Structures are given as C-alpha cells and as structure tokens.
Amino acid sequence: MKIAVFDTYVRRADGRRMHFxxxxxxxxxxxxxxxxxxxxxxxxxAxxxxxxxxxxRECRFCHVETASPxxxxxIKRIGFAIIELEHCD
Structure with a gap:
C-alpha cells in the first residue's frame, strides 16, 4: 500500500513542540x-x-512511501496511522 505522509507540528501548553x-x-x-x-x-x-x-500550516503533505505491514x-482499521517523532509523550 502506498501512503501519504503529512509532517505535523503542534505547540504544547508546556512550550515544547510536538512532531508527528x-x-x-x-x-x-x-x-x-x-x-x-x-x-x-x-x-x-486521545x-x-x-x-x-x-x-x-502545521500539517503539510511531505511525501509518498510504501507502508509497513x-x-x-x-490504516485499514481506523483510516490513519501516527508516527510519533518528538515530544509526543
């Protein structure tokens, strides 16, 4: 399956910038x-x-790649997937 990846950044209340x-x-x-x-x-x-x-502005298309299993x-189960990269804890 080919997937579109959207690079996303959100400023948290504590000032850290989430990246996922x-x-x-x-x-x-x-x-x-x-x-x-x-x-x-x-x-x-959640x-x-x-x-x-x-x-x-915070969520932009980045590239297309082949999805891991x-x-x-x-994606088949809920329509999307998230990859947590920075400050998502």
Missing part, C-alpha cells in the same frame, strides 16, 4: 486536507492535548 507524522492511504485522503486534520485532532484529543492550533493494518 499522520499517515493515510495515498489514493484516498491525500487530496482531502480537512480529513487529515480531523485525524490529527483525534490523535491529539493524548489530552488541545488541537486548536492544528491547521494546514503494521502501518497498513492500522
């Missing part, structure tokens, strides 16, 4: 930025982090 990737099916959600932002909001809500600052399974 939102991964979606390349054929579907890549052309629908609002859907990708909704996935980002769901992820942040972490208890307000998502008011998450817009298309784990990422592919997660």
């Amino acid at each position: 990737d939102i991964l979606v099916s390349e054929q579907g959600d890549r052309t629908v930025p609002q859907t990708v932002l909704e996935y980002g909001h769901r992820y942040l809500a 972490k208890g982090i307000p998502a008011d600052s998450l817009t298309t 784990q990422v592919e399974a997660e």
Whole structure:
C-alpha cells in the first residue's frame, strides 16, 4: 500500500513542540486536507492535548512511501496511522 505522509507540528501548553507524522492511504485522503486534520485532532484529543492550533500550516503533505505491514493494518482499521517523532509523550 502506498501512503501519504503529512509532517505535523503542534505547540504544547508546556512550550515544547510536538512532531508527528499522520499517515493515510495515498489514493484516498491525500487530496482531502480537512480529513487529515480531523485525524490529527483525534490523535491529539486521545493524548489530552488541545488541537486548536492544528491547521494546514502545521500539517503539510511531505511525501509518498510504501507502508509497513503494521502501518497498513492500522490504516485499514481506523483510516490513519501516527508516527510519533518528538515530544509526543
């Protein structure tokens, strides 16, 4: 499965900048930025982090790659996957 990777940054209340990737099916959600932002909001809500600052300026298409089996399974299950990169704890 080919996936679109959206590089995403959000400023936390403690001042640290979260960095994570939102991964979606390349054929579907890549052309629908609002859907990708909704996935980002769901992820942040699950972490208890307000998502008011998450817009298309903080979440941008980066590239297309081949999904690992784990990422592919997660996208099939819930529509997206997240790769946590910095300050996501």
